[in-house]
Amino acid sequence: MALPKIELDGLLAFPLTPFTEDLELNLDAFAENVESHVAAGAGALFVACGTGEFSALAAGEHAAILARAREVTAGRVPVWVGAGGGAATARAGIAAAQEGGADGVLLLPPYLVSGPPAGLVDHVRFAIGESTIPVIVYHRSPGVFTPASAATLLDIPSVVGLKDGFGDIELMTRIVTTIRSIDSDRAREFLFFNGLPTAEVSAKAYASIGVARYSSAVHCFAPEIAHRFHRALAEGDVAVMDALLAGFYLPLVALRDETPGFAVSLVKSAARLRGDKVGSVRPPLVEPTPEQIDRLGQIVEQGFTVLKSIEAV
Template structure:
């Protein structure tokens, strides 16, 4: 399971009554794959993993698998308490996914060997490959990262912490045991384009793009500029689109998700609102987002 290009983290659309809207989810995923997504990660952070029932995670995964029809890999998230994460992982496998993005355990901070135990116990519930997402309560030392990378089931590490020096040491430790071809690293910071160049410098070329969910034209143009070292376009997009987007995102907790969902609706697919404890963006913020999208599309000639 190898990834290339922009990684797509779909939102989860909800109907007016708050229920999962499977038809709109399928349309959303199909549009992303058609726009060139290199992989689809459903029911993850952007997809409101925190607010989905186990049945909904399984249904979302099945919709993604059916919609992509093998064109790109499909992963879904599991995490939290071990029994819950094991159940989620088994459901994800049953739905036909290609892998699991394993989120941190719930609340408690664990010793390093406790994190290894968490990965192995959740992994025992499924035969699927695992990508471990380090953030919050799950911070790996270089030695622990190398130990996890040596497990055949663990195929990747996604970083949501943002400590470049620490991540560089992790990359070097893992490469010493896993080589350069089989194990993959991902930049999982919010609005990852802002840090993509820095991560690329330490050997982490893959990143999750929330912008791709509502403006694939901008996200793919940025990725192309990054790959081709088009500094003029990179600078323009970072200064005139991504930086203002991050500033808007940081004004309200949870906007890393709810702004993305609002963006999907602005682009023509009614995605519904977000579930508690998040809040939908205010009309003023939606208007600012709309102007940003228009400016970003203009910048890339879309």
């Protein structure tokens, strides 16, 4: 099986999953959310993934989210969808993604259990099964690959890339170098992604090892800032990156780190502050306190002030 070459260039967006007041899926608000990402210039959408509260969604909700995303985008940008969990659940998710017409799948790590490197590769093989849809494997606990096992993923035709959410840049350097040193088109075209929370903070370091692609949660509530940083990274404009990091991203990360799960909760809160109808988070995630939301608003406002000063130069 020969898959078409996957590009996935530009800034990758991970839409939020809106809920009603009683935490039911709000597909109309989701459609608005998707359209706003496309209008802002997202290079691709990854729906029902980490920022979209993948673990809190039922299979039917995943299918409904994918269907609505495809309806709204109408082919304007690629739509990828999350799958994962236990082996059988992951396999069913990938099959459903292919049946639902997704452009690809982000395969999240196994649920609850871990295994040796060979077992992780077998998990990917089992999850893909007979499906032919392109798959990006999410490299993060408990699904952490060695350089050798990551290279073995090249033997699985549907696997087109690896997204790092583990955060060990030395390990990722060895993985990238191991795969790129293989003399084949497959190895040369294999994609790597920085999938750490608030990826802009680590983007310069990852770009230096050949991992320039990343997903931006900030695109959910401040796409103007997200795209300006992305452009600065592509141009090697350190001054602009450092200004946005110091004035916006680092304060945001400091607030994010105060409470587990804020990598999603704060994003939803910031989107609500900008008027988006995204609702609350499903448990076990929790909402920020009023005092934290107040600080969040100040951080976002400061981010736009920094952006304005950059554009005025």
